[in-house]
Amino acid sequence: DADVTQTPRNRITKTGKRIMLECSQTKGHDRMYWYRQDPGLGLRLIYYSFDVKDINKGEISDGYSVSRQAQAKFSLSLESAIPNQTALYFCATSDPGSGGTDTQYFGPGTRLTVL
Amino acid sequence: AQSVTQLGSHVSVSEGALVLLRCNYSSSVPPYLFWYVQYPNQGLQLLLKYTTGATLVKGINGFEAEFKKSETSFHLTKPSAHMSDAAEYFCAVSDRRASNFGNEKLTFGTGTRLTIIP
Numbered sequence: 040d041a042d043v044t045q046t047p048r049n050r051i052t053k054t055g056k057r058i059m060l061e062c063s064q065t066k067g068h069d070r071m072y073w074y075r076q077d078p079g080l081g082l083r084l085i086y087y088s089f090d091v092k093d094i095n096k097g098e099i100s101d102g103y104s105v106s107r108q109a110q111a112k113f114s115l116s117l118e119s120a121i122p123n124q125t126a127l128y129f130c131a132t133s134d135p136g137s138g139g140t141d142t143q144y145f146g147p148g149t150r151l152t153v154l
Numbered sequence: 155a156q157s158v159t160q161l162g163s164h165v166s167v168s169e170g171a172l173v174l175l176r177c178n179y180s181s182s183v184p185p186y187l188f189w190y191v192q193y194p195n196q197g198l199q200l201l202l203k204y205t206t207g208a209t210l211v212k213g214i215n216g217f218e219a220e221f222k223k224s225e226t227s228f229h230l231t232k233p234s235a236h237m238s239d240a241a242e243y244f245c246a247v248s249d250r251r252a253s254n255f256g257n258e259k260l261t262f263g264t265g266t267r268l269t270i271i272p
Contacts, residue, residue, distance in 0.1 A: 079163065081244060081265050082262040084259060097259075131197075131198075143198075145197030145199065148196075148197055
């Protein structure tokens with residue numbers, strides 16, 4: 040079974056709808072991240088959480104919110120989806136290694152299309 | 155602030171030829187550097203990373219990268235390309251000083267899509 044799972048894998052929705060993307064992990068990591076990937080732009084950080092009580096905005100948090108329900112679960116919400124939020128969304132987890140060089144482990148991604 | 159520039163959004167090489175993917179970074183403090191690979195319809199996975207010590211880093215699947223501080227580069231190489239290497243490759247940097255305070259985040263480059271020609 041995959042260590043980091045994302046649901047749904049694909050979603051098509053309409054402008055103005057509320058959407059929730061879910062991420063679960065079995066790696067026991069405290070740190071979790073949400074990224075979006077757009078062609079030619081690479082990955083950009085939306086939100087990150089270093090533990091259940093710690094949530095921080097990334098570089099592109101406008102229009103998004105998150106919830107850290109438990110160590111293993113980190114959800115991303117689009118309160119009112121708009122077409123330029125069409126993208127591939129990735130969840131990732133990490134655990135600080137020695138010297139703080141934690142490797143990030145990625146889920147398979149959710150492809151979101153907003154019409 | 156830190157940033158990463160990947161030169162060439164698309165690179166094509168023949169099977170058996172040398173693979174060279176370029177990455178230059180900008181960081182006000184000594185960086186940690188990473189290469190991640192994304193196979194079609196999958197998430198990213200770590201190829202290799204540079205933290206401290208030896209500047210030539212070996213990763214999975216025969217890839218390696220060399221940290222050159224004077225050139226602010228961390229280019230990825232593989233001596234002989236295989237068809238299974240076709241994927242998108244991302245260079246990333248994190249702030250060593252922030253990392254020491256437990257506040258490490260990655261900044262990714264825009265990616266290089268590698269195509270292998272049979």
